[in-house]
Amino acid sequence: MQPFTFRRPADLSEASALLAAEGAVALGGGMSLLPVLKQRLAAHAMLVDLSRLPPLQGISATDGVLYVGAGTTHADVAASPVVAGTIPALAALAGGIGDPQVRNRGTLGGVLANADPAADYPAAVLALGAEVVTDRRAIPADAFFRGLFLTALEPGEIITGVRFPVPAAAGYAKFRSPASRYAIVGVFVARGAGGVRVAVTGAASSVFRVPQMERALDAAFTRDALAGLTVPPEGLNGDIHAEPSFRAHLVGVMARRAVAAALA
Amino acid sequence: MDLMLEVNGQTVRASAPDETLLVDFLRDTLGLTGTHVGCDTSQCGACVVHVDGRAVKSCTMLAASADGSRVLTIEGLAATTGGNDLHPMQRAFHENHGLQCGFCTPGMVMTAVAYAADHAAPDEADVRAALEGNLCRCTGYQNIVASVIAGAAAMHAGKEA
Incomplete structure (x- = not known):
């Protein structure tokens, strides 16, 4: 270094x-x-170490909103009874990031600020319609992710936490790289007050929503509602693990598994 | 920067460049070479130590971030059981032949001890999931998994009584 x-x-x-x-x-x-x-x-x-800053710690749930401090490790989210009692899909997602040692160090805020296109959390933040809270403002998820490793954060702006609206049902499914455990494709599905939201990570340069799937699931929140639905391969990532057409196929498969998980 | 931390029960004060990795601080500054560097890319887990009771990859943590923390390495593990004898997890690796070349073993043992601390009776699938961050290129894992199951049982033996 x-x-x-x-x-x-x-x-x-x-x-x-x-x-x-x-x-x-x-x-x-x-x-x-x-x-x-x-x-x-x-x-x-x-390097400015934010990992132990007191205002970035803590998990709480009030009035239908789960708040997770930006400095919270994946291991703590995965093990939290508060998360398990409000958005169990989020606890399951956190418990599937990387490996145990990575989950003991990695933080929610770090993942979001980095905006890796294959990270798991962005799918949850976008599908749940969460708000990314910073030392300056609250940024809606739809405005936060701007592209490959690109976010709406201004220079020096610090993520302090994330407000997740508690959904009626949610599920996450990912097809992971067996080596890195990043998502080759991950799909988070959430049915909340404003309808169903479907967010895909790992497949493109940034996390994105799939309106066609959202409409289908608004009509019927079942696995079968997504039969035959996926996204076009144009513009999707291609690498030694999966070419764009395989990733497109996986979006459909993971979306159906995510719905099944949400209904389980 | 100047660091003060607890390593294997001893208070350590030392100075190291800010960009020093924890594993290099342990090995080069403190001479604790039981913690190994395998891949140096956060994959293999040979460098696993405990920081404040949690298993971490010391090749992907700054020594500065461990300032004020409690660090436990493989060298200090046996003493945590109060005597000069092997820790029950170390003994389980010995008895179950849970190693061949031994290079990954310090990380395997440290990961296993952190995991078994609150998992007294894991099954094979649990243990394999717990070891996802540790690679062994010799054994095929069979005896490592057997060691962790036996070690977890030994760590908790007598606790219920």
Whole structure:
């Protein structure tokens, strides 16, 4: 790794001031950032460790909304009785990220700020119609993800947590890479107050919704409602694991499995 | 930066460049070479140690992030049981022939101990899921899984009584 300065701010205002500097970057659990630095795909002058900031901790549920602090590890989300009691599909998703050691370090906020196109959480955030809360504002999921590793976050803006509306039913299914455990295709389906939302990760340059599937599931929230439905392969990712036409096929399969999981 | 942390029950004060990885701090600064570097890309788990009781890959954590934490490495494991004898999980790996070349073993044992701490009677599928972050290129895992099941039972033996 290239040398850098490490800082651990005591509070949000100190973190914000540090991140305003040229070359400063936020460090969560480091499960994505540190490998990138070690491979010298990126270099930063300063790492600002947010992982223990008190305002970024905590899980709570009130008035039909589950709040998860940005510094919460995947292991803590997976094991939380509050998450299991409100959005069990989210707990299951968190428990399927990476491996146990990654889940012990990786954080929700880190995943969202990184916006890896194959990460699991973006599918949940988008399908649940969640709000990404920062030190400056609340950003609706539909406006948050902007493309490959690209989000609506401004320079130095810090994710403090995520507000997930509790749905009537939700499910997540992914076809994972056996090596990295990232989603080759992952589909999150949620039936909430505003109707059904379907979000796909791993298949394209960024997480996206599938309106055709949402309409079909609004009409009948059953696995059979999605029979024969998938997305066109044009524009989907292709690599040694799966070509675009296979990923398109997997979107249909994973969507049906996600509905089945939501109904289980 | 200047670091103060607890390593294997001892308070350690040391200075290291900010970009120092925890595994390099343990091996090079403290001379604790039982923690291995296998892949150095967060895949293999040979570098697993406990930080505040949780299994982490020390090749993908900064030493600075462990400042103020409790770190347990394979060298300190046996002492946690109070004597000079092997930890029950180490003994289970020995008795079940849970290793061949032994390079992955420190990480396997540390992962297994963290997992077994709250899983007294896991089945084979549970153990294989718990070991997803640890690779072994020799054994085919069969005896490692048997070791973890036996080790978990041994760790919890007598606790109910």
